[in-house]
Amino acid sequence: MEKILISIIIPTYNREHLIGNTLKSLVNQTYQNWECIVVDDGSTDNTKNIIESYRNNDNRFSFYKREILPKGASHCRNIGLSKAKGQFVVFLDSDDELLEFCLENRIKKSIQFPERDFYVFPMLVEKNGAVFEEKKIPVSENYLIEFLRYKLYWGIMCTFWDIQFLKKINGFNIHYPRLNDPEIHIRAMLESTNNFKVFNNEIPDSKYIKGETKDYSSLAKKYFETLQLFITDILNYLETYNKKELKFYLKSYLIVWLRHFLKFANPKDKHTLLSFFKKKRVINSTEFYLVKLYLWLDLKKNKIASKIKSLIIKNIEPNAK
Structure with missing residues (x-):
């Protein structure tokens, strides 16, 4: 040994x-x-x-x-x-x-x-x-x-x-x-x-x-930049290995963005990323408009908006099968 x-x-x-x-x-x-x-x-x-x-x-x-x-x-x-x-x-x-x-x-x-x-x-x-x-x-x-x-x-x-x-x-x-x-x-x-x-x-x-994260704005930008490379590459890998049917699970990475980085991101990045996930067909049209609603509700700082946001996430989040 x-x-x-x-x-x-x-x-x-x-x-x-x-x-x-x-x-x-x-x-x-x-x-x-x-x-x-x-x-x-x-x-x-x-x-x-x-x-x-x-x-x-x-x-x-x-x-x-x-x-x-x-x-x-x-x-x-x-x-x-x-x-x-x-x-x-x-x-x-x-x-x-x-x-x-x-x-x-x-x-x-x-x-x-x-x-x-x-x-x-x-x-x-x-x-x-x-x-x-x-x-x-x-x-x-x-x-x-x-x-x-x-x-x-x-x-x-x-x-x-x-x-x-x-x-x-x-x-x-x-x-x-x-x-x-x-x-x-x-x-x-x-x-x-x-x-x-x-x-x-x-x-x-x-x-x-x-460690403790101090610069969340920088982290949000890096995550935004990486996601577009990462999702594109993973979709290509799934196609190469004949597992394209698994691509819808990748919407979880968008959900992580919404939950943890949204308030630190600039408005342009938010909509760019959402359109990217739609273009790559990781999310469908219904989910696209639900997330658009989510982004609008994010501007509203009240309890009703927060509850609706939680329901939107629950509706689109993939579960393991």
């Missing part, structure tokens, strides 16, 4: 105050045959020196810089993937951590259930320095549908990838400002055709550190 090398790939940007905990969680692993590839996205703080201090004491760490555009974590992850030598890959954000038994646990499960394209494990979620949730993964007959309807039951550190499969699907799409994780997992599930294993009842073996 100890002969199996695991590659851990970490993109980072200005994380001098956090990345030390992430790297320390690797040093503390009970399974020791790993390499850590850190790819910097143009940091202007002391991040490089923190990483260098670990690399000087442990040759399992390596450090690279992203030299060409585009900027972003996904591009850095793909650079790391091109350097990786392991049989399996874990992507870890530079503010998250692996619990000390994580890699040992994952190797054992990969041996117990061999030749899967990827494996998925539960995680803990930490907010404001306190672990407040064990993010269990619900049992589902079709995780592809769950991700298409924005039920994102696991994060990027939860997945244990076979490196050959990961390279086969060409890693991450480097052009998205947001939605990188659901995109790669949807694409992976389409390509894998159920040759993956989800461990619903396992003890969480990683910890996602939930």
Whole structure:
């Protein structure tokens, strides 16, 4: 078992105050045959020196810089993937951590259930320095549908990838400002055709550190820009894999926009996005006009408008089948 090398790939940007905990969680692993590839996205703080201090004491760490555009974590992850030598890959954000038994646990499960394209494990979620949730993964007959309807039951550190499969699907799409994780997992599930294993009842073996969003207007703009790329690509994937009938589940991504980003978006973006979903036939004409009504009601700040808005969402939200 100890002969199996695991590659851990970490993109980072200005994380001098956090990345030390992430790297320390690797040093503390009970399974020791790993390499850590850190790819910097143009940091202007002391991040490089923190990483260098670990690399000087442990040759399992390596450090690279992203030299060409585009900027972003996904591009850095793909650079790391091109350097990786392991049989399996874990992507870890530079503010998250692996619990000390994580890699040992994952190797054992990969041996117990061999030749899967990827494996998925539960995680803990930490907010404001306190672990407040064990993010269990619900049992589902079709995780592809769950991700298409924005039920994102696991994060990027939860997945244990076979490196050959990961390279086969060409890693991450480097052009998205947001939605990188659901995109790669949807694409992976389409390509894998159920040759993956989800461990619903396992003890969480990683910890996602939930940060505080400060600039919601910027986030809303990035989500708006990404959605048009994301929806177009996913529709093309569904057509390629003869699953076009599943496209209506993607309306959930519009609903997320309405629920969480609407008040931070400019009026033009609101109507552009609605027309886009109609043009792509993700929503039908009735749903289009219902959402137009929703946008109008959003301008009305009273209890009746809020109740009608809730009914509209309930009417168009897709359910799993």
